[in-house]
Amino acid sequence: MSPEQPQEDEQGSDEESMIDSQMSTLFDASAFDDDDEDDEEDEGSEEDVCYDATDDEEVLDEEPSEEDGDFLASYTDASHSVDVSDRPDIRRMFSVNDRYRFRRELFSNSEVDFVDNLNLVQAMSCYEDAEDYFYNDLQWDKEFEEVVEFMSIIYRYFNSTR
Numbered sequence: 001m002s003p004e005q006p007q008e009d010e011q012g013s014d015e016e017s018m019i020d021s022q023m024s025t026l027f028d029a030s031a032f033d034d035d036d037e038d039d040e041e042d043e044g045s046e047e048d049v050c051y052d053a054t055d056d057e058e059v060l061d062e063e064p065s066e067e068d069g070d071f072l073a074s075y076t077d078a079s080h081s082v083d084v085s086d087r088p089d090i091r092r093m094f095s096v097n098d099r100y101r102f103r104r105e106l107f108s109n110s111e112v113d114f115v116d117n118l119n120l121v122q123a124m125s126c127y128e129d130a131e132d133y134f135y136n137d138l139q140w141d142k143e144f145e146e147v148v149e150f151m152s153i154i155y156r157y158f159n160s161t162r
Contacts, residue, residue: 127158
C-alpha cells in the first residue's frame with residue numbers, strides 16, 4: 001500500500017463522521033420540543049393577525065354607497081345578468097371527439113388545461129369575456145379552424161343560457 005491510501009481513508013472517515021454529526025444536528029429531537037417562550041411568541045403573533053382580520057371584517061361589513069350603486073348600474077346589462085349557477089355544465093356542450101381534438105390542437109394535449117379553461121369560461125358572465133380571454137390573453141388565431149369551431153361552441157353555450 002502506498003502512504004497516500006491511508007490518508008484518503010482517513011479523509012473519507014473524517015468526512016463520514018462530519019456528515020453523521022451534521023445529520024444528528026439536523027434531526028436533533030430537541031429542535032422539536034415545545035418551549036413555553038415559543039408558544040408565547042406564537043400567541044402574540046396570532047393576536048396581531050386576529051386583530052387585522054377584525055379590522056378587515058369591519059370594512060367588509062360596510063354598506064355600499066350610492067356612488068357604488070350608480071357605477072354598477074351603469075355596467076349592468078340584462079345580457080350579463082345570467083346567474084352562473086343557472087347555466088348547464090359547459091363540458092356537455094362538447095362531444096367526445098371535440099374534447100380530444102380541442103385538447104390536442106388548442107391545449108397542447110393537456111386535459112388539465114382544457115378543463116381549467118372550460119371552468120374559467122363557465123365562470124365568465126358573457127361571450128365577450130371569453131373572446132377577450134382566448135384572443136387576447138391566450139393569443140389564439142381567430143382564423144385557425146379549431147379556434148373557430150371551439151369559439152362557436154362557446155358562443156352557443158352563452159346563448160343557450162339566455
